[in-house]
Amino acid sequence: MGAGSRRVTTRGGGHQRVYRGLLRLYPSEFRAQFSNEMVQLFGDQLRDARTRGAPAGPAMTWLRALGDVAVTAASEHIRRNRTVAHTLAESPSFSSRALGMVGIAGGLGLLAVFLIDLSPELNTLRLILFNVGAMAVVVGVHRRQAAVAPVLAWAAAIAAFLANAWYLAMIVLETGRIDPIGAGNFGLVFFAAGLSMWLADAAFGLVALRLGVVTRWGALALAVGSVLAIMGMDRLGLTSADNPTIFGSLALAGIVLNGIGWILLGLDVATRRRASEPKPREAPPRE
Amino acid sequence: MHVLLAIGPAERHGYAIMSEIARMTEGATRLGPGGVYTTIKRLLDDGLIEECDERPDPELDDQRRRYYRLTGMGRAVAGAEVRRLEVLVRAARPWALEAVE
Numbered sequence: 423m424g425a426g427s428r429r430v431t432t433r434g435g436g437h438q439r440v441y442r443g444l445l446r447l448y449p450s451e452f453r454a455q456f457s458n459e460m461v462q463l464f465g466d467q468l469r470d471a472r473t474r475g476a477p478a479g480p481a482m483t484w485l486r487a488l489g490d491v492a493v494t495a496a497s498e499h500i501r502r503n504r505t506v507a508h509t510l511a512e513s514p515s516f517s518s519r520a521l522g523m524v525g526i527a528g529g530l531g532l533l534a535v536f537l538i539d540l541s542p543e544l545n546t547l548r549l550i551l552f553n554v555g556a557m558a559v560v561v562g563v564h565r566r567q568a569a570v571a572p573v574l575a576w577a578a579a580i581a582a583f584l585a586n587a588w589y590l591a592m593i594v595l596e597t598g599r600i601d602p603i604g605a606g607n608f609g610l611v612f613f614a615a616g617l618s619m620w621l622a623d624a625a626f627g628l629v630a631l632r633l634g635v636v637t638r639w640g641a642l643a644l645a646v647g648s649v650l651a652i653m654g655m656d657r658l659g660l661t662s663a664d665n666p667t668i669f670g671s672l673a674l675a676g677i678v679l680n681g682i683g684w685i686l687l688g689l690d691v692a693t694r695r696r697a698s699e700p701k702p703r704e705a706p707p708r709e
Numbered sequence: 710m711h712v713l714l715a716i717g718p719a720e721r722h723g724y725a726i727m728s729e730i731a732r733m734t735e736g737a738t739r740l741g742p743g744g745v746y747t748t749i750k751r752l753l754d755d756g757l758i759e760e761c762d763e764r765p766d767p768e769l770d771d772q773r774r775r776y777y778r779l780t781g782m783g784r785a786v787a788g789a790e791v792r793r794l795e796v797l798v799r800a801a802r803p804w805a806l807e808a809v810e
Contacts (some may be wrong), residue, residue, distance in 0.1 A: 448743075450752060459775060460742035466724045467741075490741030498747050709788050 437480070438465050441487060448494040449489030449502045450571040450633075514694060521562035522692020528555010533671035546597050552681075553590035557583050559684055560626060562691030564636045578622075578629035585622035589615045609671055616655055620680075624648035627683060637690045650676025710736060712748045713757060713779065713787045720761050722774035723749070749777060757783035 441464045445457045464487055471479030514522070531551035560582045567575035592615045627645030630636050654673025715721065717730035723745050731739050740748070752758040761776040779787065 452747075456746040456750065460746055462774070463727065463742040465747065486739070487743075490743040494741075494743030494747045498750075501751075554803055645783045 437484075443489075444491050447462055447491060448498055450574075451569070452498050452502070454571070454573075472531060474515040474557055479669065514692060518565070519692050521558040522690070523686045525555045525559030525562065525688025525691060526679055526685050528552045528558065528689075529554065529681045529683070529688060532681035532684070533678060536674060549593050550590060552684075554588045555584045555688065556623070556684055557590075559687045559691060562588070563626075563630055563636050563687055566632065566691075567633050570633050570635055574629055575633065578626045581622040582626035585615075589619040591615075613655065617652065620648045620652045620655075623680060630687070635687050640683050640686030640690060642683075643679045643686060645674045647679025647683055649683070652676075710787075710790055711740070712745065712752060713783060714791075716758060716777055716779055716783075720776040720778045724774070724778070737753075747784075752783070753777075756780055757786055763800050 438461050442457065442461050444462060445453055448457075464483075467483050467487070468480055471483045476482075528551050531548040532555075535545050535548045535552070547706045560579050564575055564579035567579070592612050596612070624645050625650060627643075630641035631638055631645060652670050652673070653676065654670045710762055711734070712726055715726045715733060717729075719725075721729065723742070726749075727745050741755045749758065753760070757780060758777045761778055769771050785789075
């Protein structure tokens with residue numbers, strides 16, 4: 423295991439737990455790298471203050487720590503934003519462009535299913551395009567987010583990718599009239615695939631919103647749209663465009679928002695460079 | 710610069726770096742955990758320091774801590790900065806200290 427990935431485990435009292443809570447003010451990637459050591463160092467400072475025996479020692483240590491966190495957390499955020507902005511100013515790679523374009527096509531495909539009245543056969547093709555596009559955007563967005571908060575980014579991306587892949591598989595199986603469970607049109611399995619897809623898409627949108635390295639409007643549209651889409655789910659996990667109930671209308675609006683979300687995220691992936699690519703650096707000479 | 714000089718030729722962890730800075734500056738500069746680790750991050754990003762894979766003397770080692778040392782580039786930068794400051798101090802010494810006293 424590389425030294426950089428070694429995790430330091432610290433146990434501490436109430437002071438250190440409160441201090442660890444304060445560290446949430448730092449950018450998540452900084453926190454992931456240094457929070458354990460910072461908590462340990464703060465504990466060392468408290469121990470030194472108590473050892474010196476000054477009555478106000480721990481209080482002074484806390485005062486200094488509060489000032490230290492306020493100043494350095496702000497500076498670290500500014501520095502991170504500058505770095506991300508600088509990196510994003512460069513052109514995206516070919517693969518990012520391709521992923522983004524497929525995502526845009528997928529979002530348009532989803533909108534077309536509900537906004538343009540075409541034959542059911544074409545709807546199936548457009549739903550397949552939608553799922554493939556969503557999976558492409560998940561990969562494109564994940565490549566940026568993984569550098570910022572690896573655990574959260576991986577969890578959200580895997581869930582969204584697998585859920586969309588599952589729904590895609592159901593669409594394909596439905597098209598071929600293959601029914602391995604003998605429950606006409608897959609019944610509950612199809613419903614579960616749709617529900618998983620909307621929930622995973624909503625979670626993916628929320629994570630993207632939280633991490634803030636892709637367009638917030640796209641992430642917000644995806645998260646809100648996916649939640650709304652659940653409200654009018656039929657046995658295929660979607661909603662009917664001619665459902666007259668309020669749930670049907672909200673779900674339809676949600677699906678449209680979901681499609682817009684994928685389009686905006688696809689545009690972002692296709693037109694801005696990902697921030698996760700490390701700056702090339704020559705290995706410094708060792709004496 | 711303080712962190713670079715505090716690490717010096719040794720391998721040091723955060724607490725040792727913080728203590729060394731306080732000692733070097735006779736208490737005039739006291740960094741907190743945020744100051745120490747945001748600086749360490751920048752120096753790591755710039756390739757001036759690196760994390761040690763090997764552990765130092767086992768008797769002095771604390772397994773929970775990460776140790777850092779200067780890279781060749783870090784030593785070169787620290788040396789150049791010390792030389793620059795030395796020239797400045799030498800030029801100012803005849804009169805600047807009298808002004809303070």
